[in-house]
Amino acid sequence: MNYHTRKWIKPEDLNPNHTLFGGRLLQWIDEEAALYAIVQLETPRCVTKFISEINFVSSAKQGDIIEIGIEAVDFGNTSITLYCEVRNMMTRQTIITIEKIVFVGVDEAGKPTRHGKTQIEFIENRLKDRS
Numbered sequence: 104m105n106y107h108t109r110k111w112i113k114p115e116d117l118n119p120n121h122t123l124f125g126g127r128l129l130q131w132i133d134e135e136a137a138l139y140a141i142v143q144l145e146t147p148r149c150v151t152k153f154i155s156e157i158n159f160v161s162s163a164k165q166g167d168i169i170e171i172g173i174e175a176v177d178f179g180n181t182s183i184t185l186y187c188e189v190r191n192m193m194t195r196q197t198i199i200t201i202e203k204i205v206f207v208g209v210d211e212a213g214k215p216t217r218h219g220k221t222q223i224e225f226i227e228n229r230l231k232d233r234s
Contacts, residue, residue, distance in 0.1 A: 106190075133151055143183055143223065144220055168192040169198060172189070172190070
């Protein structure tokens with residue numbers, strides 16, 4: 104699992120219980136997952152197709168630093184399926200897990216488009232192949 108993004112929990116991120124608002128966290132996860140899908144599928148147009156059950160394991164409070172981890176678990180013809188885990192950076196305690204987030208690459212008309220990918224590719228390897 105690679106943890107690409109860190110977020111510092113600030114007052115504007117809190118719910119009335121003074122813990123991290125779930126909607127804010129889901130916004131951050133969707134954005135991080137979309138960026139991951141765009142890079143992996145090498146297309147600027149990816150849309151969220153499906154998010155499985157969301158399991159809030161614990162919470163975060165103001166001042167905590169969280170990490171968002173994304174991992175590719177499957178490649179379809181037009182899609183990529185990701186797994187997500189968010190944890191407290193300092194304690195390593197899991198905050199949320201999402202078993203499946205599916206993104207689909209689409210063309211300019213919004214129709215699914217084949218991507219030809221079958222495995223995770225790292226940017227540095229792509230750059231070596233193109234030199």
